[in-house]
Amino acid sequence: MKTHFTVVLLLFVLLFSGACGDSRMHSHGVYMLVDTSGTYAQEANKASKIINYLLATLNPGDSLAVAKVESRSFTEKDIVAKVTFDKRPSQATSQKRAFKEKIQTFTQAVKPSAYTDITGALIQGAEYLNETNSGIKTIVIFSDMQEELGKGTVRDFPIDLDGFRIVALNVSKLRTDNADPRLYLNRLARWEARVRKAGATEWVVVNDLENNLESILVTRGTNG
């Protein structure tokens, strides 16, 4: 009898030896930054579609937050909506509906900001995602990636984005970029260098919003 018990215990240990124990380690955490500065505020409808795609793709247990990028964005006040979906699919569906309502309200009343504090928003996003303890952390930046800081806003210090995926969406070309494309390319290269230096595992630029939305999220198992 004792031998049988030992064998059963051993089998149990073998079966579950690879278990993580923490379900959060398998969840996705997505923090989406929506640039509302200047003319980019008009792109809010596109951002709404991206958010709908994220809502349709994320699973129960995942986290999603949408924040606007303003003159100074290192603040919780800029978070438009945030949710960690319930483990039960039915509850998660209800939460997704409520989230969509909030986003609709937000997109209908977007006010353009004077400056664009992407760095501050990134730090805020990293803080939020670290709190959620998500296994895969992705910060989606819906912006032209042109940072403009107001007077007194200090952002020229190293930031920590260790283990994060950074996805730049709809990086539109500015009028000056059209005149000299090197400005656009340099801007992207600079951001990539900066986030990689901060410890980001991946840097993805998605401009084809019709066909390449799958690149925003990685499937479980492909991320290390």
Added chain:
Amino acid sequence: MTNWSAWLFWPDNVALSVFALGLLAMVFLYAARKPMHGIIHSSCTLASHGTRFVSRWLLQVSEGMRLRNQAVLLAHGQESEAVLIDREFERVGNLIRKDLQEFPALQRKMLEEATRIEDDYRKCGTVPPPSPEWVTALESIAQIKSGGDIPRTLLEDINKSIQKIHDKTIAEFRRSYEERHKILNAMQPSWRTVEKLIGEMDKKMVTLQTNAKQIDNHMQTFEAIRAKDSKAEHALTVSSFVQLAISALVMVIAAGGTFINYKLIALPMSEMVGASDYLTNSLKTSDVAALVIILMEASMGLFLLESLRITQLFPRIASMDDRMRRRLMIASLVFLTILAGIESSLALMRDMLIADKTALMRDLASVAPASSDGVLTSIPMVGQMVMGFVLPFALAFVAIPFESLVHSLRTVIGVALTQGMRGLGVLLRFVGLFFKRSAKVLELAYDITIVVPLMLERWAIAWRSGASVETEAVTLSKSRRAA
């Protein structure tokens, strides 16, 4: 890269250096000939003995395994045959109890019918018409010569009377025949009844005879198994292979059913245990929970069939007293029904979750909801619920092929192991023989490398033996001459 020139005595003269090296090597190999032969011989003998030892051990083990397999196979076959014979006797018993217990009543009925037929037959006996006694009187009257018209008148009167009596007699005779015909007609149902009864009896006797023949066949097989007949053993082994193939096929079909069942409840289980919990990197808790439910259903089905004595995987259940067994049967059935009910509910929940998710997707994509026909859209939902309720009961019957699989797999694995070990034993025996023979071959091959010193050795021996013979001959001739 090796610098071969370092080995050359005279790097400028390679041929001479190689020759010198060869000569040296030959001398060394000649000097080491005896110990080298010893090493070759010892190594080959060691390898040969080792492989032969292992081969012998394998053959002995395989023989032991064969005997054990034979004992298990025959015991299992004997048990199966005993069950079959028992069942046949039960059938015969039922037949006798059910049909032949009516035999006395049937016999009495047949006797009654026979008596009735006999009585009727007797009644049918032909009644001959009365003999004409008045013929003599008529002859006397006819011989009267005188009397005028008196005899004629008398005769005419008699004729009239006779005609009257004749008519009456004929009528009586016909009526009598009519009555007999009626009796014979009435006998017909009795004959039919008797014929029917005999037919039924015949059928029952034929069934009994068939059962008796089957019992005879089973008894022959049983006796052959008891006598450890090789044909019976072979038949049982082949039967095991066939059983394995059939039960494996049924198990594959059951696995398909299990997969469908799993698909049906995996999604709604996430509603109960959470969709984001993982046991391993890729194993969801909800998937495992769904699998556990299915395995519990299979277990309950197994216990149900065990308690019904359809399968006999657990001797403890088979040896339970009837009351306990019935309780276990009821408990298993109740649990199975509850689990089937749960599964049916989960199937309903699955449909609801999918519908909810589809609605959300439409909402997110800003697509108008599709118009739905209430009856048509509810068909898949009802189908899923019915399937969720029925599948657990269907899966319960997996216990039968599973038992067959377990029994036949033991025999098949035993046979495969025995044959494998025997084959390996023979192979090792051959390897041992090869090592044994290769010792001589290697020794000869070694000698080829030192063939020149060996030839010199042979010449020296021959020369020395020739010189000694000559010396001996000279000594002998001198001694002879002296003598």
